[in-house]
Amino acid sequence: MVILAGGILLTLILIALRRSHLLIFTAAEIIILAAIVAALLHLNQEPQIIGDIIVVDRFGLYYQILLLSATLVISIFSYISLERLFSDKRKEEYYVLLMLATLGSSMMVISTHFISFFVSIEVLTISLYTLISYYRERDKAIEAGLKYLVLAAMSSAFLLFGMALIYAVSGQMSFHALFAVATNYSGSSNVMLIAGAGLMIVGIGFKLALVPFHMWAPDVYEGASSPVSAFVATVSKGGVVALLLRFFTMTDLYRYQNVMLAFTVIALLSMLAGNLLALQQRNVKRLLAYSSIAHLGYLLVAFIAGKGMGVQAATFYITIYMLTILGAFGVVTILSKTDSEADGTEYYKGLFWRRPLLAALFTLFLLSLAGIPLTAGFIGKYFLLTAGLGNGQWLLAFVLVASSVIGLFYYLRLIVTMISQDEDYQKGLSPGIPSKGGLLTLMVLGILVLGLGLSPGWLIDLVRTLP
């Protein structure tokens, strides 16, 4: 944490001294790596509690490592993307923003107080406004940035109002205290508590792009550059998921039937709407956006299942999901050309025969998103289903299964496009030439996805040691 924060300052100074893309990139990589190492070293130590505001425990550290690693991968993709799309200037500040956003996200996973929660979520969001519209020469980037700004600000307001309501009733803002307090109220105060929780759900639902708060996601994913889209889909959502899990377990909101009912409805809607809307997409980035909406819906199934296995399943699933979606966006990034990103399906026509390795990797990621055995996605889905069924959530499990079948359809369509044959593959637009470093990163991700699909034991054991 401190390393990351200090590192950002250091990077700023470095930028002031010398504007060199490679230098700043290397510096950023080193800082992130150092932060990962630091987190790894602390993993087996006793939880440190700093006031009521922050707790550094295994759960938080695990998520921090996850988020930082994702940022590491994203920064590699960003380097490629910046070099290609963004010829001469303003490359360096990008990494500062990226690290700042990561800082926000990784602060979020260790917060146990409304204040730290809100501060970290704002650090994250405000960096994201800029990141999304970073390629300001492009219309869509500006549009996406603006859209995100307006909606995120509004959702923050919802979140804040919800917190205020809860505070007004209970006089408490730390999760610990709220747990003790929440039982004592009844009648009108209880209504206010529920209302506060409801408003918070809206805020959180927006950050996670859950249906019906998902409208921004496709536009933002399409408008932002692929690495930034990947960041929104992984680091930003991962942090919020961790916070949500912690918030609910610590305050035990599982007691409230109404709140859980709201989440059940949101989960059902997200799974169905995400997959159904993805069917209509021709743009790969928009497709991935809807797919990620559906995946967060799946994740809620485990989240609703509750403490113990539900939390483990959710943590496991978000790990797998991050791996896979990073890979998918990585492929999009790598195929991008200097003037445009490879987001139309026509770029992928016959890819299997032109770039077999890349296409095989993309197929692997898509199959993992679809949850097909041999890939990590299947094990993740299995974990979710077991958690859901273990809690008697037959409806959710059933919808999960049904919507996965719908989901299969569009993943398959993309795969079919990639293997389409001789006659028509010359017609496909030729994508950019993949860079070696990016390809290597993708291969690492691919091996992880495949490896976790075959022997997920170690990760499951690790996840189960988290409280």
Added chain:
Amino acid sequence: MILAGLIILLMGCGVLAWLAGRWNNTLPRIISLFGISIQLLVVVWIWLTHQQGSVTGQWIITYTHSWIPAFGIQIKFGIDGLSLLMIALTAFLGLLSVLTSWKEIKHRVGFFHFNLLFVLAGITGVFLSLDLFLFYFSWEVMLIPMYFLISIWGNENRTYASYKFFLFTQGSGLLMFLSILGLYLIHGHNTGIFTFDYEQLLGTVMQPQTAFLLMLGFVIAFIVKLSTVPFHSWLPDAHTQAPTAGSVILAGLLLKTGAYGLIRFVLPLFPQASHQFAPVAMVLGVVSILYGAKLAFAQTDLKRLIAYISVSHMGFILLGIYAFNEMAMQGVVMQMVAHGISTGALFIIAGTLHERIQTRDLGQMGGLWAKIPKMGALGLVFVMASLGFPGLGNFVAEFLILNGSFMANQKLTIIATLGLVAATIYALRIMQKVFYGKEQKTWVIADFSIREMGIMITLVIAVVWMGLFPSAVLTVSRPSVLKVIESVADRKAQTREAQLHRQTTLEQKITMTGASLPGHHWNTNSKKAN
């Protein structure tokens, strides 16, 4: 170890073949041939050496290795008479499909063989798995490569067919997965042991209603694979559009995984629910027999016609399985093997014809016997086989099935027998339209080459051998069949009363409110560990 080795061998050869395909087109073929031959040799070796051991009804060989211990998932393979037969069929047809695609596949040979070998590996996994998670895993593993086989090397309408195939099988597969999880949780809740182990799950006690629902999940997956009416509509498309090797594997092996699943999993795991379901299943079977035969008669596309013959023949299998007696079940096993061989052969003939005259339209064929007498004669053999001509494998099978099911349900069996009459009509129509009659067009067409004759002669020997010496197959499968029949008959009586009463309350918890079971179990486990 040898069982896991079989699968690793196939997968390894698959990867090798893909890599080899970058340099040379022949190398992948040789590698695949080599891999499958070894599998066949191993199977023959097991057959010859271990036959005595199988009489006791135990597994001939088992192999257990832990995989994901946290969930009670293990790699557990076992082989008994039934699996042995199925694996033998897999290796045999696998070998032939490599040979038959020797000239047919000219593009992306490496990737083709990679997919082919992975399908075979998946099928082998399905026939060997004794862990339900592993079973489902293998079940899905065979889908993706099959999907690729159809959608890359298929005929004109391949994309549609491959989608349909994939969505049907995947969707139904997921239902089965839900059932597997349900079974896993119920068993875990009853005994405190969370495991996917087939043998441990066998005695799971549950409420009749729950059992019925769980069974339905399995049954739907299996009868979709078995292409029973009304879930048959993927089959004609997939079979017609697939390349020859794909059709052979689809008809010869993939359909059998459905039947195998019913025999191995559904009946022993849900004996009572199966009894409840039997009348429905038998009706579905009879409907499939007649409807398949009727549609087969109406087809003008040769491959489609053969595909509907499969629908009809699979109806016999369903009828036989749910007759719950030894004779019918033995007939089913026989039918699985015989149908694999005879339909495989018919598809090879259709494929070779298609390769030579570029059409499958029956209207454009006719009078071909004069030009290609060898193909005609061999065609006649297999057409006779599939209409149930005495002396060939299918006759024995259908005779046994009908005989057995007559004891179980007379009315339905009498109707089913009409299927045999219909079979004669559609089968003879193939001969009439393709080989006899007036020549519609003047085709320039070559007869079977030596390689193709080799393939066909092996198939002829197999089908005649099965027809004349059915006991060779039946003795191998008998112990497993008896075991299944016993489990269905036994449990029917005893499970109902004593055990169920005790468990009812526990049961309700899981189905209704569902306490957080696995987490609970782990906590106790970790306490023990501490």
